[in-house]
Amino acid sequence: MQTLDRKVVRDAWRLAPQLGAVAAVMACGVAILVMSWSMLVSLDATQREYAAEARFADVFVHLKRAPEIVGRRLAAVPGIDRLETRVVRDVTLDLGGSADRRMPAVGRLISLSDEADDGLNRLTLLRGRLPDPLEPAETIVSEGFATAHGLGPGDHVFAVLNGRRTRLDLVGVATSPEYVYTIGPGGPFPDDRSFGVFWMGRRGLAAAFDMADAFNDVVATLAPGASLRDVCRALDGELGRYGGLGAYGREFQTSHRYLTNELRELRNMSRVGPVVFLLVTTILMHLVVSRLVGTQREQIATLAAFGLTPREIGAHYVKLALVVLASGAAVGVPLGWWLGGNLAAMYSRFFRFPTLAFRIDPWAVGGSIAVASVAALAGVVQAVGRAVRIRPAAAMQPEPPAVYRPSLPERLGFAGLLAPTTRMMLRHLERRWLGSALSVFGIALGVAVMVLGMFVGDAVQHLANVQFTEVQRFDRSVTLAEPAGRPVIPELARLPGVVAVESFRVVPATLRCGSRERRQEIMAPASGGELFRILDDRGRVHEPRRDGLVVSARLAELLGARRGDAIEVDVLEGRRPRVSLRLAGTVDDLVGTSAWLHADALAAILEERHAVSGALLAIDEARAGELDAALADSPRVAGFVSRDLQLRTFRETIARTLLRMRAVNTLFAVVIACGVVVTTARQSVIERSRDLASLRVLGFTRREVAAILVGEQAMLTVAAVPPGLLLGYAFVVVTTWGYDTDLFRVPAVVHPRTYAISAGTVLAASLLAAVMIRVLLDRLDLVAVLKARD
Amino acid sequence: MSLPAFTARGLTRIYRLGEVEVAALTGVDLDLDRGEFVVILGPSGSGKSTLLNILGALDAPTAGSLVFQDHDLTTADDAARTAYRRDHVGFVFQFYNLLPALTAVENVAVVADIARAPMPPAEALGLVGLADRADHFPAQLSGGEQQRVAVARAIVKRPEVLLCDEPTGALDVKTGVIVLEALVRVSADIGATTVLITHNAGIAAIADRVLIMSDGRIAGERANAVRAAPRDLHW
Ligand SMILES: Nc1ncnc2c1ncn2[C@@H]1O[C@H](COP(=O)(O)OP(=O)(O)O)[C@@H](O)[C@H]1O
């Protein structure tokens, strides 16, 4: 067998460019699998370990204000293991800098329990120390905010606490399991520049907000086997009269939810992509090896004549698949490792764990290689089957000429229009219909992966466009510390630079339909407002209704409610009325879940005369700094969000990250496209070299001969592009199902540019292949080819 | 038989295989007259194919000079050699080398399409007696029929030179005679200078002149006073 193994090596070497292309495609598939599977395992383990280690709470509830004795009663609720009361307030921050360039930012101040190193949601100090309980100004800052602003121990920021500008001395930088992913009040994207979390001693914080011996936030862990639902009921019962906003479990905790969602997306990503790559691997492997067996028919017959068993002959071609597998894995595993490291680095910018290390998972590596082996072997099955069926007698007869017949266009009567060389191309493609179809399919998959890879960018751009220019048309969104009467509107309008003011009313509530319930704010925008619009995924504008709730389609689905159904609404503010509202309509919106009601209807339910929770401002940008300073200093304002800043942060973080991912995806797609095109081109040169040498002998020029193969290649590519674009759209649709969560819906919107670039790239790859064909044909040794009979 | 078609002087072809050098031709001098029918005889490996390939500009000599009419093939580049083949040469090979994707008439037409003054492809097929098989693919033809298509393909452009490398090597006697008859008749019709390689001495009788090669040189030469008709050959 040793000599035959030498033939494996020689065959592999001769076919190195094709097999290399196959291995490259396989390497991409293996890399994606290794990366996403390992990342999944790493992220999942990190999430679980961190939650356990930092004693991440199971239950959360925010309220208006309750005396501390109530807290002791809560701790006795059956099913609660450990409970902590806290003071939590959002304030506006003043980060210094000149008055006209002050950056608006919101800080969430959270009280530390006195046993901070033993409590729930324990902080992990990355730098510095815990605050001294006797120094009320000493504060710990969240890592994201510290990084975004270059802050650290020894620095300070100013915050407006209940109207008083107060200095916070930063003594430490920490992460918390509660804020692994930080979404500020401005949502829906993380923004470390305009939202930060600060932990400080309870006494100082309580004093500033009139919360001495009181609390407005509760976190708790459950005893083993306790029912989350029962505990939430009990807490809500106790806290109802203290303005409780409804208890909820981890599942609805913002940071936890985003993280879980990301894990799901990762799982999603580890499906479509690798399948495509490995499918292409199979196709290419099949093209290469089946043609190899075709050209080596006489050799195989001779070997059989000398007594080699079918098993030995079959093993010979299986070994070629193993060579490809070995090279694909040798490149793919380290590539996946490297990509995983990068992905982890990227994740650690959004997910603030104490450490997020990418751990390469042996099962992921083994699994990827197993999947890749299946792909490679599937590619050679048919050819091996053919090889072992070749009878020794075949070696004794010269191979008869391949059987051709007139092609379809000729049979349809167009023969007269076609030159003999064109007929040659058509008949060849038709005779090799399976190979031609597989080539077309492979190229189409390249186009499709390209569309899919670029779509992620399109989708996020689309989402941002809709959110930041169509939905949010205001410049500043201001939240008041307490609902106020209408006079606050002219007050805001008088602030420097304010061009227009539109108030809104928003109340926390629990919506219930049958046995399902959701905590959901009800929003009443200013009637006839221009600065905020309710838009669906097709850009249609919806209006809030007086006769019932208009809700996100996704929310209706979560509640199991249909239009016309009655929805029980518990308002969790003020008089806390309980009413039943009709579901008047649904909106296919893209971000989060919302429930809208006409301002008059909400005022009627609340029995108030148009109170105001906050306002949207259109401003004169020239006076933005002045305005931001005034808003920050206003005691009535709990916080405000600058749309420009949100957009800028979005562009600099998420968009940039996605663009980088898109670059990787695009690169992978280019590998597929080139792999398929290059392989088919080289194969056709090998297969047709005898014919083409004959033509050259007959006096055809190099250009004329190359034109035949290039023409075939062009037909395949042109045939592949439209189905490729369609298939790409299908991949996009399937992928958007995976993104369909209550946090985001990604519409299957593909920018025309994406289609153009995808098609263009594949056409460019074909051009490359054309050049390659020409070079290969120029090297064709006429005499040798005519002499050789294989 | 006045102006020579080919004038070759000191034609040498050395193959380099790593360290080893194989001299396939060692200084061949040769003049071929226009319209002359020459048969080259010689044992296997004596350099017949190498000489023919050089005459057809499929290969270039390592040393020596070769002139065809007014073309100096010694110095010609690839484009010039392609043009020479296209305009002046017809080839017939032992293994036919038809294009399997094209029918008989199309195999002929593919050459006619690029020739300057070809005869109609159907006429060329008629000359080799295959008018009725025009629309058959190579896979549907016997070896002798395929070779006659190859002859038709070689002569459709009315070449000045017809080069045949063992055209009957893969055929039985009866079929070989039919192919040779077609070749002799057609080459006379169009007045082509014809070089035919064979290792079968019996065939030599159909030539004007017979060259005997051995070890890369022309070892002997004789002229036939009378050319035999292929159907009178015995081998
Ligand atoms: N491509 C090649 N590489 C090396 N040696 C070759 C090559 N082609 C032919 N030869 C050698 O040149 C000599 C002449 O070959 P050839 O002209 O084919 O002989 P003939 O046609 O008379 O049988 C032989 O010894 C052969 O081995």
Ligand SMILES: [Mg+2]
């Ligand atoms: Mg020979």
